[in-house]
Amino acid sequence: MVLEPLVKILFIILATFFVLNCSPQGSEEDSYLVARQRMVKEDIQKRGIDDPRLLEAMLKVKRHLFVPKDYRHLAYEDRPLPIGEGQTISQPYIVALMTYHLHIKPGDKVLEIGTGSGYQAAILAELAKEVYTIEIIEKLAEKAQERLKRLGYRNVWVKCGDGFFGWKEHAPYDAIIVTCAAPKIPEHLIEQLKEGGRMILPLGDDPFFQSLTLITKREGKIEKKQITAVVFVPMTGEIEKERK
Ligand code: SAH
Numbered sequence: 001m002v003l004e005p006l007v008k009i010l011f012i013i014l015a016t017f018f019v020l021n022c023s024p025q026g027s028e029e030d031s032y033l034v035a036r037q038r039m040v041k042e043d044i045q046k047r048g049i050d051d052p053r054l055l056e057a058m059l060k061v062k063r064h065l066f067v068p069k070d071y072r073h074l075a076y077e078d079r080p081l082p083i084g085e086g087q088t089i090s091q092p093y094i095v096a097l098m099t100y101h102l103h104i105k106p107g108d109k110v111l112e113i114g115t116g117s118g119y120q121a122a123i124l125a126e127l128a129k130e131v132y133t134i135e136i137i138e139k140l141a142e143k144a145q146e147r148l149k150r151l152g153y154r155n156v157w158v159k160c161g162d163g164f165f166g167w168k169e170h171a172p173y174d175a176i177i178v179t180c181a182a183p184k185i186p187e188h189l190i191e192q193l194k195e196g197g198r199m200i201l202p203l204g205d206d207p208f209f210q211s212l213t214l215i216t217k218r219e220g221k222i223e224k225k226q227i228t229a230v231v232f233v234p235m236t237g238e239i240e241k242e243r244k
Pocket of ligand 1: 087088089090113114115116117118119120121134135136137140161162163164179180233234235236237238
């Protein structure tokens with residue numbers, strides 16, 4: 001008599017437990033969330049990135065949706081990963097570090113050179129009003145555009161082209177980020193930067209070592225500050241002519 005309701009309760013508990021744990025979608029998403037929380041705390045926050053809006057964005061954007069399926073299990077490791085066409089998605093700490101130095105405000109208009117997977121663009125879209133991003137490889141540009149649309153980003157515009165020339169129609173920009181290594185500062189990008197605006201880029205000709213450089217435009221002149229050593233894929237297109 002007393003036993004019957006107890007058995008019922010036990011059955012409900014067991015059934016709930018079974019349903020929750022057997023939902024592959026839910027448990028996979030949960031494990032990514034735990035991994036993402038670890039990444040933000042250990043690889044980003046503990047290494048000195050203390051901007052709450054940026055940390056929130058890094059926690060919100062699901063990096064595993066920007067990498068090929070075979071690499072998803074590595075999405076929250078602090079390392080770059082292949083995205084096809086010989087290109088890579090940058091290491092999360094470097095994405096955070098570059099964004100951190102741009103001091104993006106909610107009303108800002110930002111230009112990115114090197115869309116790649118679209119991950120950096122999504123982080124920027126969480127922080128700025130408008131994001132314009134240029135990718136030179138058509139296949140990557142199309143995929144990134146489709147992915148960002150599917151994820152609901154309405155404030156990102158992707159264009160296939162050579163970022164060396166910038167995107168004049170929407171200039172000037174509050175901030176510019178270049179996610180491929182340039183042997184010298186592309187002058188069109190300086191022209192398209194607002195007075196007081198910031199630009200960050202990996203500068204250098206060596207494929208295994210470049211200097212992450214922060215540029216501030218003041219009264220038409222530029223101030224340069226070296227941040228750290230980085231390794232990025234090279235900028236291709238027009239700028240290659242100047243390498244020779
Ligand atoms: N920001 C990307 C990673 C960039 S990898 C992400 O979050 O996934 C660098 C990218 O720059 C590559 O996709 C490469 O094709 C692109 N790239 C190289 N030279 C370029 C140029 N001149 N203009 C635009 N994109 C360029």
